[in-house]
Amino acid sequence: MYTQAMDLINKNDNDHADAPDPVREQAFEARIAAGEFIEAKDWMPGHYRKTLIRQISQHAHSEIVGMLPESNWISRAPTLKRKAILLAKVQDEGGHGLYLYAAAETLDISRDQMIEALHNGRAKYSSIFNYPTLTWADMGVIGWLVDGAAIMNQVPICRCSYAPYARAMIRICREESFHQRQGYEALLTMMQGGTAAQKAMVQDAVNRWWWPSLMMFGPPDSESPNSAQSMRWGIKRVSNDDLRQKFVDATVPQAEILGITLPDPLLHWNAQRAHYDFGPIQWDEFWRVVNGNGPCNHERLKMRVDAWESGAWVRDAALAYAKQKTPQTTAQT
Numbered sequence: 001m002y003t004q005a006m007d008l009i010n011k012n013d014n015d016h017a018d019a020p021d022p023v024r025e026q027a028f029e030a031r032i033a034a035g036e037f038i039e040a041k042d043w044m045p046g047h048y049r050k051t052l053i054r055q056i057s058q059h060a061h062s063e064i065v066g067m068l069p070e071s072n073w074i075s076r077a078p079t080l081k082r083k084a085i086l087l088a089k090v091q092d093e094g095g096h097g098l099y100l101y102a103a104a105e106t107l108d109i110s111r112d113q114m115i116e117a118l119h120n121g122r123a124k125y126s127s128i129f130n131y132p133t134l135t136w137a138d139m140g141v142i143g144w145l146v147d148g149a150a151i152m153n154q155v156p157i158c159r160c161s162y163a164p165y166a167r168a169m170i171r172i173c174r175e176e177s178f179h180q181r182q183g184y185e186a187l188l189t190m191m192q193g194g195t196a197a198q199k200a201m202v203q204d205a206v207n208r209w210w211w212p213s214l215m216m217f218g219p220p221d222s223e224s225p226n227s228a229q230s231m232r233w234g235i236k237r238v239s240n241d242d243l244r245q246k247f248v249d250a251t252v253p254q255a256e257i258l259g260i261t262l263p264d265p266l267l268h269w270n271a272q273r274a275h276y277d278f279g280p281i282q283w284d285e286f287w288r289v290v291n292g293n294g295p296c297n298h299e300r301l302k303m304r305v306d307a308w309e310s311g312a313w314v315r316d317a318a319l320a321y322a323k324q325k326t327p328q329t330t331a332q333t
């Protein structure tokens with residue numbers, strides 16, 4: 001069980017954190033500048049707390065909604081081995097969501113509040129999970145590109161200034177790297193030993209997932225309203241554009257080994273910058289998806305809301321049982 005939610009924010013101390021408190025703010029900024037980690041019980045400015053709730057809860061929602069595109073293929077996996085791996089991976093993503101909800105709960109927000117924000121559309125989740133999974137090759141490509149992008153983004157969060165989030169990320173990153181490898185290995189199998197049709201299926205999946213994977217890192221730094229403050233506070237350690245570039249640089253050689261073409265005619269090595277240059281990203285598509293109008297937004301949210309509503313009887317039964325049990329336990333002690 002993931003227990004850090006027992007370590008809750010110090011409410012008395014933090015009740016007035018929204019009001020200006022220059023002395024405490026200065027002490028807080030000095031701790032951040034010294035590279036110290038902030039624990040739930042420490043004083044923190046209201047805006048720091050809200051930024052963390054926004055990012056961690058949206059990250060948790062992404063993990064939970066992110067189970068849906070892959071679970072679509074569990075019953076159609078080509079072999080028992082692939083089915084077992086995919087089942088384990090999807091379960092891992094559910095676990096990541098729970099670690100992250102627990103980390104966000106330390107900041108004085110309940111899980112019900114976070115879930116309500118997801119269901120009524122106030123909270124976001126990653127744009128990538130609003131694309132459909134059309135073939136088995138999508139399972140390999142999600143592992144390789146989507147988990148690969150997730151790791152690139154998440155390894156620096158292991159050093160996030162908010163310790164409960166950083167601790168959750170250490171566990172998550174270990175599992176994500178297994179996810180990335182299993183995806184790449186599934187693709188290698190199809191590309192090295194597969195039929196022409198299987199190879200074409202891999203290329204088609206890469207063509208569809210490449211650009212949305214680059215969008216996962218968020219808008220360009222120049223148009224990222226949260227980045228400057230989050231970087232100053234050590235919530236984000238590396239900027240959206242820098243992470244995107246690192247991802248492209250790491251992925252191009254892997255694509256060459258696979259023997260697939262990345263769908264970008266402008267992609268080439270720039271010796272002067274010592275990085276790959278790549279073509280323009282369609283940011284209008286990104287914002288359309290983020291604002292609820294991607295190919296699967298409606299379907300994904302509906303599945304989450306339906307699951308929540310059809311699980312109401314389980315929550316009611318668990319609460320009724322807990323209520324019944326409490327007086328007896330007290331009487332016995």
Ligand code: FAQ
Nearest residue numbers: 059062066093125126127150215216217218224225226227
């Ligand atoms: N999708 O100012 P910024 C995974 C929003 S987990 C949707 O740059 P920030 C595991 C952003 O929220 C994937 N919205 O924001 C897995 C903000 O809106 P707001 C999730 C996006 O927070 C693998 C607005 O745009 N990972 O894949 C996206 O500084 C396989 C302006 O943006 C995380 O959540 C987007 N892609 O930087 C599971 C990692 N990008 O909130 C299953 C933690 C931006 O002001 C299968 N999060 N927006 O209304 C982060 O690192 C950051 O929050 C960023 C965004 C980098 C995502």
